[in-house]
Amino acid sequence: MAVIHDVMPAFLLLQPASLADARKLLEQQGPDAWILAGGLDSFDWLKDRMRRPKAVIDLSGVQELKGVRNTSDGIEIGAMTTLTDVANHPLIRENYHLLAEPAEAVASPQIRNQATIGGNVSQDARCWYYRAGWPCYRAGGNICYADTPDGRNREHAILHAQRCVAVNPSDTAPALIALDARFVVQTAKGERVISAEDYFVGPDIDITRLTVLRPGDLLTSIRIPATAAGAQFYFEKIRDRQVWDFPLLNVASAITLSGDRIERIRLAVNAVAARPLRLASVERAVTGKPRSAATGEMAGNLAVQGAVPLQFNSYKIPLMRNLVKRAIAGRQEATWTSYSGR
């Protein structure tokens, strides 16, 4: 079980100054290398002795991976850009504030000054059975301790659970899906550009990973297309403690209207499954309909179809229904509804 230690076990610390050096070091060290971004997730693993890498490659000195750049087709955010810089960048605040909001909603100011956008989307699951080192499915074992009659699963999945019921804890992920972002990944075979929704992996595909990243792969930047700018955005995060916490559920939408009708929409939620979910069926159902409370109500009901609550998280179903409703209709139009039961 997890024992918190004051110091981490020894490892070889490598601090490349360029992306090329980082790639070279990754190739040299092989699958035992641990990539360190902001360290907020990594140091938990290392100090708990749950991960014992031989080498840690610290990317904090790689300037190419930092900053927000204007491109011909939108913007490109370096994976090592801190969440504070993402939240405060004028280009993002002006055109893509859907991303600024969740970046600002992550944890505390101190953490946002250190945490990176790449780390936020690539962080591991926060299920305490998993983080405590129990031999669950996600850790390579043959059981999910959270999905048991007495398992503590208040924060866990209601959708797409398959053996493992952990959820993805990222706040920026649903916003990036709603913005139709592309993730640029350097692999041993070259560069891959992956759509935001395909960057994340569910337990049905690989139960031990939350993203497509394999050992040696490196997320270098995130591209947001110009087409996403100018849409009507909505982001909301529900958490236990407003001061700083992981999401119990979050939702992001980007809507383009034609008159009062929804012409285009991208809608995503997170913390309900092991990967952030783009709600494509809801998007199809509301396209062409007026942006109204009735449409929001219909969307909310559709969004939770197929949801299966665990022992202690059935509250997530009405929560998701309400958040989707508000993401479609807006906070003023959509009143919060207390649903009895599901």
Place this chain on the structure above:
Amino acid sequence: MDVLQWAIDPGGHRVPIHIAWFLIQVAFASAVVFLIVHAAYIRFFAGEKQWSGTTAPEVAAAIPERVPRHSLVARAFHWLMAASMLTLLFTAFLPKVGVEFDWVTLHWIAGTVLTASVVFHIIHASFWLDFWAIWPDTTDIVDATRRLRRFFGQAVPAPRRFAKYPLENKGFHGAIIAAGLSVIVTGVLMMFRVRTIFFTRNPYLFADVTWGWMYVLHGLAGVGLIALVITHVYFGLRPEKRPITKSMIVGWMSRDFVLKEHDPARWVVTPASVPSSTHEPAGLRNAS
């Protein structure tokens, strides 16, 4: 190098969790090496098969041109089991070697088909087929000993021809029973750990250590089946075995092949077992 993977359970006990996945490659490589060695042996070293005893002309004349070997029901079972077994192997092991897809649901559905077909087969074979035909008898053992001793150059009589099934068939059937029943029994119990339409999920049905050994047995039998299936397909494709393979498709063997490899005294073709389409006017009779 440990062939099992171990973990510490919440109670602090060291428990097995499953086999080490390199055993997949070991099973695959072992089967490939076996078939290369076997093919080389047949090509370069094996002589003409020699048998003791002859079949009386009147007995041979009574054998129909097409000797029924597998009923339609038996063939349907075989191919259904083959399809479900291949699905189980692909869904179990492809994700472990890097081919990722949603495999769990496909796996338990294929497992359910296999379980149902095997239960059917046990009942069908017990009451409608010649149950003992597929089990080795003393003649098989004696003849196998003779073949082995002759291989090493000893002067012993040639073996007799086979009964309905050669000893190799019987041995393979026994291995499939052992591995198949292992994966079926453990697999059915493992379905209590995932959501299916059959059971209420109960991951605490057994203690962690019991579950662990169950996963180990399931895995060992599973990788064993990789080797068994590869060798089975190999033998099915070998030229000298094609009449046997063909019989699993069309249901019958030619009289020539039966007389060459099988002993009518040990494989009795009764009139009742011959469908009308395979009857010959020239007197089918009980060869015993």
